[in-house]
Amino acid sequence: xxxxxxxxxxxxxxxxxxxxxxxxxxxxxxxxxxxxxxxxxxxxxxxxxxxxxxxxxxxxxxxxxxxxxxxxxxxxxxxxxxxxxxxxxxxxxxxxxxxxxxxxxxxxxxxxxxxxxxxxxxxxxxxxxxxxxxxxxxxxxxxxxxxxxxxxxxxxxxxxxxxxxxxxxxxxxxxxxxxxxxxxxxxxxxxxxxxxxxxxxxxxxxxxxxxxxxxxxxxxxxxxxxxxxxxxxxxxxxxxxxxxxxxxxxxxxxxxxxxxxxxxxxxxxxxxxxxxxxxxxxxxxxxxxxxxxxxxxxxxxxxxxxxxxxxxxxxxxxxxxxxxxxxxxxxxx
Amino acid sequence: xxxxxxxxxxxxxxxxxxxxxxxxxxxxxxxxxxxxxxxxxxxxxxxxxxxxxxxxxxxxxxxxxxxxxxxxxxxxxxxxxxxxxxxxxxxxxxxxxxxxxxxxxxxxxxxxxxxxxxxxxxxxxxxxxxxxxxxxxxxxxxxxxxxxxxxxxxxxxxxxxxxxxxxxxxxxxxxxxxxxxxxxxxxxxxxxxxxxxxxxxxxxxxxxxxxxxxxxxxxxxxxxxxxxxxxxxxxxxxxxxxxxxxxxxxxxxxxxxxxxxxxxxxxxxxxxxxxxxxxxxxxxxxxxxxxxx
Numbered sequence: 001x002x003x004x005x006x007x008x009x010x011x012x013x014x015x016x017x018x019x020x021x022x023x024x025x026x027x028x029x030x031x032x033x034x035x036x037x038x039x040x041x042x043x044x045x046x047x048x049x050x051x052x053x054x055x056x057x058x059x060x061x062x063x064x065x066x067x068x069x070x071x072x073x074x075x076x077x078x079x080x081x082x083x084x085x086x087x088x089x090x091x092x093x094x095x096x097x098x099x100x101x102x103x104x105x106x107x108x109x110x111x112x113x114x115x116x117x118x119x120x121x122x123x124x125x126x127x128x129x130x131x132x133x134x135x136x137x138x139x140x141x142x143x144x145x146x147x148x149x150x151x152x153x154x155x156x157x158x159x160x161x162x163x164x165x166x167x168x169x170x171x172x173x174x175x176x177x178x179x180x181x182x183x184x185x186x187x188x189x190x191x192x193x194x195x196x197x198x199x200x201x202x203x204x205x206x207x208x209x210x211x212x213x214x215x216x217x218x219x220x221x222x223x224x225x226x227x228x229x230x231x232x233x234x235x236x237x238x239x240x241x242x243x244x245x246x247x248x249x250x251x252x253x254x255x256x257x258x259x260x261x262x263x264x265x266x267x268x269x270x271x272x273x274x275x276x277x278x279x280x281x282x283x284x285x286x287x288x289x290x291x292x293x294x295x296x297x298x299x300x301x302x303x304x305x306x307x308x309x310x311x312x313x314x315x316x317x318x319x320x321x322x323x324x325x326x327x328x329x330x331x332x333x
Numbered sequence: 334x335x336x337x338x339x340x341x342x343x344x345x346x347x348x349x350x351x352x353x354x355x356x357x358x359x360x361x362x363x364x365x366x367x368x369x370x371x372x373x374x375x376x377x378x379x380x381x382x383x384x385x386x387x388x389x390x391x392x393x394x395x396x397x398x399x400x401x402x403x404x405x406x407x408x409x410x411x412x413x414x415x416x417x418x419x420x421x422x423x424x425x426x427x428x429x430x431x432x433x434x435x436x437x438x439x440x441x442x443x444x445x446x447x448x449x450x451x452x453x454x455x456x457x458x459x460x461x462x463x464x465x466x467x468x469x470x471x472x473x474x475x476x477x478x479x480x481x482x483x484x485x486x487x488x489x490x491x492x493x494x495x496x497x498x499x500x501x502x503x504x505x506x507x508x509x510x511x512x513x514x515x516x517x518x519x520x521x522x523x524x525x526x527x528x529x530x531x532x533x534x535x536x537x538x539x540x541x542x543x544x545x546x547x548x549x550x551x552x553x554x555x556x557x558x559x560x561x562x563x564x565x566x567x568x569x570x571x572x573x574x575x576x577x578x579x580x581x582x583x584x585x586x587x588x589x590x591x592x593x594x595x596x597x598x599x600x601x602x603x604x605x606x607x608x609x610x611x612x613x614x615x616x617x618x619x620x621x622x623x624x625x626x
Binding site (some may be wrong): 038079086090091097100101104105107108114119120168207255256258260288333 | 369392393398403415476485567570
């Protein structure tokens with residue numbers, strides 16, 4: 001499936017729903033300059049109309065520094081991004097599923113309406129010959145045993161028969177020979193074998209999430225996250241933080257403008273903030289985004305490392321408290 | 334003309350799948366009852382019951398996996414209403430009357446993970462004017478719909494007679510297939526990946542698509558039928574191309590949800606290019622300058 005098309009399409013639909021999915025935290029009238037991203041344009045006005053929250057402790061005078069951090073109820077507001085790479089291939093079937101599907105296939109075959117082969121294939125054509133051959137193979141495999149017919153042997157048989165009738169080599173035969181040469185990619189990639197967690201080509205059947213490592217001892221691994229400034233909404237803050245930490249070389253689509261989860265923690269006693277001593281803790285709001293192309297660029301200032309991990313692997317990276325807070329947002333598959 | 338008669342003759346002389354169709358069309362006008370939808374198979378002497386159809390899940394469905402893995406989660410985020418207030422309940426036993434000409438819409442329900450919009454079924458329906466002249470003209474459309482959906486269509490008889498059109502009540506006039514489960518997802522997949530991208534100058538579904546109760550319908554011209562790979566390879570065998578309608582029935586309760594769901598399956602939608610809303614007067618110029626700085 002062309003992921004780019006999917007993104008455009010999703011965006012197109014999301015354009016009409018900006019009034020529904022509006023960021024819940026609108027502290028200061030958002031900037032009136034129109035956002036470049038597609039559906040943000042219509043909601044900029046809506047955001048500006050959102051009333052001021054009464055419990056905003058930042059100075060609500062008109063002269064607000066654009067870099068001033070947003071503090072509500074003596075909690076720092078932080079925006080995080082859960083960037084996910086969706087599964088690229090279908091999952092492996094369980095043995096039970098395999099059995100079940102083959103059983104259902106046989107049932108369907110037995111109960112199917114008769115197939116009008118004369119209608120679909122011209123008499124004496126290559127297509128008809130090939131179809132008859134396939135039918136014979138299927139019947140043979142059904143009658144002998146219930147095991148799966150091996151596709152390799154059948155394709156070999158088809159090749160040998162085509163080679164036998166080499167004197168009447170038609171266009172269709174040539175196409176069939178080309179088709180036989182098509183090789184399928186492995187479901188386990190090079191990145192899986194090397195266990196390269198930075199590659200987006202790993203664990204194709206699973207949903208992967210981006211976590212980044214910050215240059216510190218404790219709580220080093222986290223989702224990309226950073227403080228919300230007083231003049232922006234959650235989505236803008238999330239996009240900006242991602243740009244700052246991971247570089248602009250990622251094609252992302254934010255799913256809606258509302259957070260999908262949050263994490264509240266109180267600061268330790270000796271924790272120093274930049275000036276405001278009234279801040280007691282932090283509230284992290286997580287936005288959801290999908291990645292379609294690109295990769296993270298490490299700048300070694302804000303982050304020193306990154307990894308694309310599944311939910312289960314994330315447990316080994318992040319702190320237990322953090323994992324407990326975010327685990328319900330993540331997909332098990 | 335010769336080609337038409339040849340293929341028509343092939344259609345009629347078929348021993349395979351066309352015979353049930355043929356039989357069904359013949360039955361459709363003679364025996365009005367649906368219960369007569371059985372026929373004797375001449376080869377084996379067994380009775381083949383055409384209805385009810387059985388559904389078989391013969392494999393893992395790509396679009397269903399995509400729905401469960403990705404679309405469902407995203408729809409939950411996109412359509413969740415954080416400020417939902419339930420309307421007053423209508424007491425039991427109170428009859429809901431029509432409001433003007435329209436039914437009063439059911440009250441919106443609280444957002445819940447159990448109420449995420451889902452595709453229920455796809456109806457493929459065609460009506461052929463040619464069937465007015467001879468009911469056997471319907472065979473071509475019947476076979477075409479059967480080819481593209483992989484299911485045996487059911488014949489639609491006209492409910493009313495319309496004299497100017499020479500239509501009599503009870504005559505077969507069209508056919509219809511209801512797809513559910515795997516077949517539904519396969520058809521949607523084919524439509525979105527193969528057919529729609531090749532429809533020239535089709536701009537996509539309009540932004541206003543939907544019937545306000547979560548169903549979306551679209552019509553196809555006769556030329557679109559030949560874009561299906563099943564028809565394309567046997568184009569000569571179908572003497573009459575017919576237009577057809579496709580209706581997506583979903584559990585969504587609004588147009589928006591239904592459109593979001595379908596767009597999650599890659600269905601193209603037109604995007605209205607809105608002119609940028611003109612800001613009347615910047616509320617606070619200092620903030621504006623601060624953010625641009």
